[in-house]
Amino acid sequence: MTWLAPALSIAGKDLRLELRTRDVVASVGLFVLLVVVTASFAFPTDGEGREGVAAGVLWMAFTFAALLGMSRSMAIEKEDACLEGLLTSPAPRESIFLGKLFANLSFTFVVELVILPVFIVLLRLSPSGGIPLLLLGTFLGTFGLVTIGTLFSAMAVNTRGREAILPLLVMPVSLPLMIAAVKVSEAAFVGSWSGSTTAWLLLMLAYDALFLLVAIATFPFVMEE
Amino acid sequence: MTVDTRTDVLGAPSAALVEDARSLERSRWRRPLGALTIALFAVLLPLALFWAPEDANQGPAQRIFYIHVPAAWIGFLAFFVVFVGSVLVLLKGSRRWDDIAASSAEIGTIFTTAVLITGPLWGRPVWGVYWTWDPRLTSFLMLWLIYLSYLVLRGYVPDPERRAKFSAVLGIVGFLDVPIVYLSTRWWRSEHPTQFVAEDGALPAEMLWVLLLGVATFSVFYAYLMSVRVRTTRLQEAADEELFS
Numbered sequence: 031m032t033w034l035a036p037a038l039s040i041a042g043k044d045l046r047l048e049l050r051t052r053d054v055v056a057s058v059g060l061f062v063l064l065v066v067v068t069a070s071f072a073f074p075t076d077g078e079g080r081e082g083v084a085a086g087v088l089w090m091a092f093t094f095a096a097l098l099g100m101s102r103s104m105a106i107e108k109e110d111a112c113l114e115g116l117l118t119s120p121a122p123r124e125s126i127f128l129g130k131l132f133a134n135l136s137f138t139f140v141v142e143l144v145i146l147p148v149f150i151v152l153l154r155l156s157p158s159g160g161i162p163l164l165l166l167g168t169f170l171g172t173f174g175l176v177t178i179g180t181l182f183s184a185m186a187v188n189t190r191g192r193e194a195i196l197p198l199l200v201m202p203v204s205l206p207l208m209i210a211a212v213k214v215s216e217a218a219f220v221g222s223w224s225g226s227t228t229a230w231l232l233l234m235l236a237y238d239a240l241f242l243l244v245a246i247a248t249f250p251f252v253m254e255e
Numbered sequence: 256m257t258v259d260t261r262t263d264v265l266g267a268p269s270a271a272l273v274e275d276a277r278s279l280e281r282s283r284w285r286r287p288l289g290a291l292t293i294a295l296f297a298v299l300l301p302l303a304l305f306w307a308p309e310d311a312n313q314g315p316a317q318r319i320f321y322i323h324v325p326a327a328w329i330g331f332l333a334f335f336v337v338f339v340g341s342v343l344v345l346l347k348g349s350r351r352w353d354d355i356a357a358s359s360a361e362i363g364t365i366f367t368t369a370v371l372i373t374g375p376l377w378g379r380p381v382w383g384v385y386w387t388w389d390p391r392l393t394s395f396l397m398l399w400l401i402y403l404s405y406l407v408l409r410g411y412v413p414d415p416e417r418r419a420k421f422s423a424v425l426g427i428v429g430f431l432d433v434p435i436v437y438l439s440t441r442w443w444r445s446e447h448p449t450q451f452v453a454e455d456g457a458l459p460a461e462m463l464w465v466l467l468l469g470v471a472t473f474s475v476f477y478a479y480l481m482s483v484r485v486r487t488t489r490l491q492e493a494a495d496e497e498l499f500s
Contacts (some may be wrong), residue, residue, distance in 0.1 A: 185421045189411040202400040206439035248424045
């Protein structure tokens with residue numbers, strides 16, 4: 031397990047930094063709340079099919095949250111040549127990826143877990159029986175989004191466009207994952223677990239596993255200096 | 256007083272670069288492929304417009320199928336070439352494969368754009384709407400977005416070594432995404448005329464011949480565009496290196 035210890039210490043560094051500054055979670059949390067409130071005014075959140083609208087709004091908010099958090103987390107590494115420091119350290123490149131991935135997942139999950147109850151109250155949903163499914167869908171959807179996003183954010187900070195280009199890279203390839211995540215969240219809000227829900231969960235699992243492997247395999251090339 | 260900035264500031268191109276540019280003109284494959292493309296289109300268009308039998312239900316609108324379907328297939332082929340080129344860039348660290356992947360991505364994007372334009376032109380008279388969120392349309396739109404983002408990314412990375420690696424990662428991720436995209440949009444909803452050819456006898460022989468000719472035409476067209484684009488990409492890089500090194 032020579033890769034695990036450096037990965038954990040990199041993730042630990044990010045989490046310690048976050049605990050002291052609360053930069054990412056505070057700014058991203060407020061931003062997501064603003065997205066949810068704005069969307070509640072913009073979309074019909076009453077009547078027939080409102081669970082579907084709610085699921086869509088939820089994942090728009092989650093996508094923004096993940097993108098903003100990941101940009102921030104990689105931009106910090108770019109300051110004062112931290113990235114070069116990581117690269118000259120004996121940590122394997124794969125560990126750098128996994129460390130950043132753990133940290134990004136933690137930030138995003140914290141924001142999501144805080145925003146979910148608020149969201150359910152504001153949009154007057156009652157997913158009493160669907161909460162385990164809601165959490166499972168949130169986990170699988172976020173995992174894939176953040177895996178791809180962590181890989182691409184390492185590329186984005188080294189382009190002319192900096193963080194601005196990250197959404198352009200992440201959103202097209204994560205569209206199928208988003209369809210699945212929205213469908214699962216909708217099923218959770220309605221409170222019904224059907225055969226197609228299982229299929230969507232398996233699709234998300236396949237996406238997450240495939241792109242975790244691809245990201246671990248390709249990240250070292252992105253990080254070469 | 257006018258100053259020719261090209262020669263005063265940057266210096267004249269080297270003899271080697273000029274020779275390189277001339278060799279594009281003399282390239283052995285470019286002219287025959289170009290001539291063959293024109294000849295094939297000259298045969299394909301009258302056959303598709305007049306010779307192939309008219310579809311009983313769809314009327315003349317169906318004839319766009321001889322352009323639409325070949326463009327879609329060659330678009331897929333182009334993106335497969337991007338994938339292969341991207342894998343080889345990472346494995347061999349060779350910029351030559353990056354030129355191939357980048358050129359194929361550009362051409363594939365043009366072909367899929369043609370698919371996304373011809374599809375709605377057919378959809379309007381046959382389905383009554385320009386666009387529906389059917390799996391094939393949706394997955395093609397997603398594919399098109401992925402390769403547009405590939406081209407945008409390239410524009411944002413000035414360093415050629417880095418550009419090759421970054422876009423290779425996106426080329427690999429984007430192509431591996433295709434089956435998941437297809438599956439997800441199929442489960443989502445469906446109304447496209449699937450499997451025109453696979454159903455036994457569903458497609459009259461004349462229609463099949465014209466379709467196959469269309470695929471041949473677009474394959475040669477793709478090869479022609481590649482032969483030009485890969486060369487010009489290399490020339491452009493050589494010129495950039497000469498100017499900025």
